[in-house]
Amino acid sequence: MKIPLSQCCRCISTSRSLNKKVIPNNAKNKGVSSQLWLKRQLSDPYVEKAKQMNYRCRSAFKLVEINEKYKILLPGQTVIDVGAAPGSWTQVAVKEVNSKSDPVSTLERVGKVISIDRQNIYPIEGAVILSGMDFTEPKNQTNLKNELGGTKAHVVMSDMAPRASGIREMDNENMMKLCYSALRFAVQVSEVGATFLVKLWQCGQSKQLETDISRFYNNVKFVKPQSSRNDSAEVFILGRSFKGLKLS
Numbered sequence: 001m002k003i004p005l006s007q008c009c010r011c012i013s014t015s016r017s018l019n020k021k022v023i024p025n026n027a028k029n030k031g032v033s034s035q036l037w038l039k040r041q042l043s044d045p046y047v048e049k050a051k052q053m054n055y056r057c058r059s060a061f062k063l064v065e066i067n068e069k070y071k072i073l074l075p076g077q078t079v080i081d082v083g084a085a086p087g088s089w090t091q092v093a094v095k096e097v098n099s100k101s102d103p104v105s106t107l108e109r110v111g112k113v114i115s116i117d118r119q120n121i122y123p124i125e126g127a128v129i130l131s132g133m134d135f136t137e138p139k140n141q142t143n144l145k146n147e148l149g150g151t152k153a154h155v156v157m158s159d160m161a162p163r164a165s166g167i168r169e170m171d172n173e174n175m176m177k178l179c180y181s182a183l184r185f186a187v188q189v190s191e192v193g194a195t196f197l198v199k200l201w202q203c204g205q206s207k208q209l210e211t212d213i214s215r216f217y218n219n220v221k222f223v224k225p226q227s228s229r230n231d232s233a234e235v236f237i238l239g240r241s242f243k244g245l246k247l248s
């Protein structure tokens with residue numbers, strides 16, 4: 001299935017010529033930044049690996065790595081994937097929580113994956129997809145809660161990123177807004193002991209976000225998977241062992 005290039009800057013299913021590792025003719029007329037982007041794609045081992053493993057995006061390996069190290073996704077769990085397009089994290093989660101299996105014919109526990117993005121996400125077997133929905137809108141968070149059907153989530157993960165304006169302070173501020181929106185939602189829908197994983201761009205507010213996540217999660221740390229590019233300010237905060245909301 002071809003995912004439109006516009007959907008994810010590191011989307012891999014963009015051109016058959018990527019296989020041949022040459023810059024396609026139509027890209028030669030494009031701007032310098034497009035050519036640099038293509039050059040980087042062609043030399044990126046994770047792009048190739050993602051294609052081989054049928055992941056929609058190289059981002060899959062960030063979650064794969066985090067999961068290999070911290071075992072955050074287990075069969076039978078309920079996962080909410082926020083900012084999920086084109087869907088590679090959802091693909092990883094479906095496999096790990098075993099949400100594609102028929103409960104009658106599997107011995108493992110069957111989980112649930114609910115994914116949301118403001119962009120379109122092509123269907124993924126084993127996942128409930130909420131496409132074209134801005135996560136920050138209360139009505140869309142209500143839709144997510146409805147999909148939980150009165151149950152709680154074991155994992156809330158956000159790989160959301162705002163549209164970059166090129167003005168760093170503004171972009172960081174918008175990213176932080178998305179992180180806090182995900183955190184606020186996670187504490188409402190998570191069960192005690194749950195996990196929260198959120199992407200951010202390292203900036204002056206990163207430490208404060210870590211501190212705020214620590215109010216709700218017992219074990220909080222910054223993680224930077226190898227597959228996250230060194231030249232990227234991207235980093236993740238992993239919060240484990242949700243304390244639960246103490247109503248006072």
Ligand SMILES: C[S@@+](CC[C@H](N)C(=O)[O-])C[C@H]1O[C@@H](n2cnc3c(N)ncnc32)[C@H](O)[C@@H]1O
Pocket residue numbers: 007008056057059060082083084085086087088089090116117118119133134135136159160161162163178
């Ligand atoms: C880096 S991509 C996610 C890649 C995805 N984890 C994957 O592996 O395929 C970031 C996504 O965040 C989404 N996003 C940003 N702001 C959002 C919002 N307010 N509501 C929903 N999605 C949002 C973007 O549309 C984009 O698809």
